[in-house]
Amino acid sequence: MRRGGTDSGENPAGGQGLIAQLRRPPGGRDARIMLLALAVDRVGSGLWAASSVLYFTFVTHLSAQQIGVLLGVAGVAGIVGSPLAGRLAGRAPVRPLLIGCHLLRLATLGLLLVFTGFDALLPVVAATYLGDRAAKTLEMLFATQVAGDRRVTYQALSRSAANAGYGVGAGIAAVGLAVGTGDAYRVLILGDALSFAVAAALVWRTREPREPREARAARQAREPRDPGADPVRPARTASPWRDRRYLLFVLLDIPMNIDDSILAVGLPLWLVNRTSAPHALVPLFLVVNTVLVVVLQLRVSARAEGPRRATRAVLWYGVLVFTTCVGLAVAARGGTWLATAVLLTAALLITLAELMRSVSSWELAVLLAPGDARASYLGVAGMAQSVQKSAGPPLLTGVVMAAGPVGWVVLGAAVAGLAAVQRSACARRLQALPAPEPAHRGGAGASAAVGDGGPGADAVPVG
Numbered sequence: 001m002r003r004g005g006t007d008s009g010e011n012p013a014g015g016q017g018l019i020a021q022l023r024r025p026p027g028g029r030d031a032r033i034m035l036l037a038l039a040v041d042r043v044g045s046g047l048w049a050a051s052s053v054l055y056f057t058f059v060t061h062l063s064a065q066q067i068g069v070l071l072g073v074a075g076v077a078g079i080v081g082s083p084l085a086g087r088l089a090g091r092a093p094v095r096p097l098l099i100g101c102h103l104l105r106l107a108t109l110g111l112l113l114v115f116t117g118f119d120a121l122l123p124v125v126a127a128t129y130l131g132d133r134a135a136k137t138l139e140m141l142f143a144t145q146v147a148g149d150r151r152v153t154y155q156a157l158s159r160s161a162a163n164a165g166y167g168v169g170a171g172i173a174a175v176g177l178a179v180g181t182g183d184a185y186r187v188l189i190l191g192d193a194l195s196f197a198v199a200a201a202l203v204w205r206t207r208e209p210r211e212p213r214e215a216r217a218a219r220q221a222r223e224p225r226d227p228g229a230d231p232v233r234p235a236r237t238a239s240p241w242r243d244r245r246y247l248l249f250v251l252l253d254i255p256m257n258i259d260d261s262i263l264a265v266g267l268p269l270w271l272v273n274r275t276s277a278p279h280a281l282v283p284l285f286l287v288v289n290t291v292l293v294v295v296l297q298l299r300v301s302a303r304a305e306g307p308r309r310a311t312r313a314v315l316w317y318g319v320l321v322f323t324t325c326v327g328l329a330v331a332a333r334g335g336t337w338l339a340t341a342v343l344l345t346a347a348l349l350i351t352l353a354e355l356m357r358s359v360s361s362w363e364l365a366v367l368l369a370p371g372d373a374r375a376s377y378l379g380v381a382g383m384a385q386s387v388q389k390s391a392g393p394p395l396l397t398g399v400v401m402a403a404g405p406v407g408w409v410v411l412g413a414a415v416a417g418l419a420a421v422q423r424s425a426c427a428r429r430l431q432a433l434p435a436p437e438p439a440h441r442g443g444a445g446a447s448a449a450v451g452d453g454g455p456g457a458d459a460v461p462v463g
Contacts, residue, residue, distance in 0.1 A: 017376030027146030037202035039165035046169020075390035086379015098235025102200035156301035261392030318419025322352035325412025327403035
């Protein structure tokens, strides 16, 4: 039986193993090449994340304050990168734009090896981060076009591939950091640049994805039907900046990304400063996160696919973050063994929250966007993660952790409450969308009726 554009009646996200689905992902050959390009790109990201701060410290000899300003400005540039990519993708093909982002980062990393002064490095690093966020938005757009109704499965595969690549890059970086010489740091930066060159070459091998079905239908609806009639001025394409409900979704999605800062900043600093757990536990947080994302992303995605499940996943995200925050508060009150057990459990819970968020944010950003303006809408939606990356760490260090255990409990309760608001707002907007058009019997593009499960559950018209 054929449902929702899949080739069989089995669950597209959970009916096959990870390796089998990586070999035959939604979207076929082009999707398989893009997943490989994404994994190679993230190998470079792992190299950069592990070595960049030390490179700026020991090779370019920047002060801690200068590094903070450098990364802060870069974070702002990253926020701009998402809507800029979405706007450009509404006017130009996605494939050459993504290649351009890879080549931009290749060029800026080359300049990074030439420039050593703070004033020269500032625009170079900012351009690198802008290209990075723009590339992620374009990868998201590519997925919505090649994977169609199975975009959630593609997203799960992309996150598994990305985390595997990131782990490989971090492992390679560990070798270079163990050497610790200036040349070793430069080799790591060159490795990052090489990853962008290879990724650009792989994207070049793909074909430009076809126009999404709903976007094509919306465009055709605006065109005059009678060739002999006077041309009708096309309706203005919807703008996300004038769509208050979508902007509310993006605004609420910012705290729905706080898991990133909790894992990368909150857990390590809380362990070191407020608990008696051994410091050697810190690397295990990343190991737990990376392994679980690779192993569980497909399974979690299968249980959060479609509009109802996606909105329900938002609530689960709030519950998991709240439980994590309560655990961190408890860790500060116990001895070494209790703190160790609680912190490892917190790493597990926040990773499960990340898995929920990655599906719900992705699926709702697509479902709530009009089909004929999806590129610009997803560009704006991509700002949520960038804003959180800039605002989340200072929020945790300057407010939450400064308040002690109570600060964590308040943060968890606030995120849980906002998750309930986000779920309600998204459900209302989804209910207000027009009913789906009748599917043609036997057509390849027919989709199952909207429901709470199955591959066709996400085939809700957006407009």
